Amino acid sequence: xxxxxxxxxxxxxxxxxxxxxxxxxxxxxxxxxxxxxxxxxxxxxxxxxxxxxxxxxxxxxxxxxxxxxxxxxxxxxxxxxxxxxxxxxxxxxxxxxxxxxxxxxxxxxxxxxxxxxxxxxxxxxxxxxxxxxxxxxxxxxxxxxxxxxxxxxx
Amino acid sequence: xxxxxxxxxxxxxxxxxxxxxxxxxxxxxxxxxxxxxxxxxxxxxxxxxxxxxxxxxxxxxxxxxxxxxxxxxxxxxxxxxxxxxxxxxxxxxxxxxxxxxxxxxxxxxxxxxxxxxxxxxxxxxxxxxxxxxxxxxxxxxxxxxxxxxxxxxxxxxxxxxxxxxxxxxxxxxxxxxxxxxxxxxxxxxxxxxxxxxxxxxxxxxxxxxxxxxxxxxxxxxxxxxxxxxxxxxxxxxxxxxxxxxxxxxxxxxxxxxxxxxxxxxxxxx
Numbered sequence: 182x183x184x185x186x187x188x189x190x191x192x193x194x195x196x197x198x199x200x201x202x203x204x205x206x207x208x209x210x211x212x213x214x215x216x217x218x219x220x221x222x223x224x225x226x227x228x229x230x231x232x233x234x235x236x237x238x239x240x241x242x243x244x245x246x247x248x249x250x251x252x253x254x255x256x257x258x259x260x261x262x263x264x265x266x267x268x269x270x271x272x273x274x275x276x277x278x279x280x281x282x283x284x285x286x287x288x289x290x291x292x293x294x295x296x297x298x299x300x301x302x303x304x305x306x307x308x309x310x311x312x313x314x315x316x317x318x319x320x321x322x323x324x325x326x327x328x329x330x331x332x333x334x335x
Numbered sequence: 336x337x338x339x340x341x342x343x344x345x346x347x348x349x350x351x352x353x354x355x356x357x358x359x360x361x362x363x364x365x366x367x368x369x370x371x372x373x374x375x376x377x378x379x380x381x382x383x384x385x386x387x388x389x390x391x392x393x394x395x396x397x398x399x400x401x402x403x404x405x406x407x408x409x410x411x412x413x414x415x416x417x418x419x420x421x422x423x424x425x426x427x428x429x430x431x432x433x434x435x436x437x438x439x440x441x442x443x444x445x446x447x448x449x450x451x452x453x454x455x456x457x458x459x460x461x462x463x464x465x466x467x468x469x470x471x472x473x474x475x476x477x478x479x480x481x482x483x484x485x486x487x488x489x490x491x492x493x494x495x496x497x498x499x500x501x502x503x504x505x506x507x508x509x510x511x512x513x514x515x516x517x518x519x520x521x522x523x524x525x526x527x528x529x530x531x532x533x534x535x536x537x538x539x540x541x542x543x544x545x546x547x548x549x550x551x552x553x554x555x556x557x558x559x560x561x562x563x564x565x566x567x568x569x570x571x572x573x574x575x576x577x578x579x580x581x582x583x584x585x586x587x588x589x590x591x592x593x594x595x596x597x598x599x600x601x602x603x604x
Contacts, residue, residue: 209413
């Protein structure tokens with residue numbers, strides 16, 4: 182019973198923020214059409230695209246069940262290519278054969294070489310919120326398994 | 336005597352140049368504040384309003400580019416229009432069309448629901464709206480609504496129309512992603528298809544002068560000038576960068592450069 186109570190207080194793994202690079206956003210109605218499409222997704226608190234920056238900025242709601250794959254699928258569905266993404270994710274960090282992976286339940290983010298030694302040294306298994314850059318996957322290869330170069334631990 | 340004959344002949348030749356011989360020539364670029372992306376234009380007395388959807392606003396400028404006024408918090412304003420002192424603003428994210436007059440905002444009374452209004456033209460009691468995601472024009476005359484076009488690529492069909500103009504009882508549609516302009520009567524009958532042979536890559540904005548009209552060729556960074564029969568008269572490309580809209584003001588033509596913070600203007604010479 183105690184374990185069940187403790188379990189119920191554990192925070193749900195989830196993406197909190199995504200700054201998604203979008204390739205091909207030149208035309209205004211097309212880009213703002215993507216914004217309309219993203220706004221319809223459940224779990225988003227705020228969405229804004231910027232043609233100047235070539236990005237879609239997404240703030241996700243608490244307890245959302247969105248995945249980076251779903252977001253990038255929506256970008257692709259609107260006729261654009263999703264490139265690299267800066268993300269803030271809360272998840273479960275596990276040590277797998279000497280390398281760390283962050284799991285959200287629906288996706289896995291492998292911490293890649295290139296993450297600073299300082300950040301690497303602070304990683305410990307358990308629930309954690311990380312900030313990093315997810316490498317660009319080809320649009321045909323959106324598998325839900327990502328590589329992430331960390332830029333911060335929150 | 337001989338000299339006076341020569342002078343007379345010369346004068347006759349000089350004044351024999353007709354409007355038809357005049358061509359549009361680049362005059363100047365109006366530089367705008369940094370990060371502005373001018374999408375569409377409307378006239379306001381001697382000044383210009385333009386929509387800046389990147390910054391969720393409209394700006395009013397003088398012809399030197401000085402900002403005179405602004406309307407903010409518009410959720411992606413698209414191809415705007417003005418008629419009898421009122422400014423009409425389609426709001427792309429909310430499917431609304433706003434009317435601004437003397438600093439007051441109201442909703443345009445439209446008896447149909449567009450899905451992402453991209454442009455409109457108001458001429459008294461006649462309103463035409465480019466209904467982007469429905470691939471049609473909403474035409475409202477004295478409150479009565481009809482629809483022109485449906486999704487497709489054939490004659491009379493539309494594919495993501497972005498702009499529309501009413502002229503002499505005809506509806507001219509910037510049939511953007513069919514790369515052409517189509518002309519309909521007020522009953523929706525197709526009258527003409529313009530620009531098929533002219534190499535358009537996204538025909539996004541239309542404006543009328545007395546003797547013809549201009550169409551923006553967005554992806555090719557050109558503006559094409561036609562007479563009222565739809566015959567190509569001139570192609571403009573100097574100092575034009577991803578034009579999304581055009582506006583005539585007597586012998587001046589204004590062109591938005593959406594990929595840079597400027598408006599180009601040409602004069603008829």
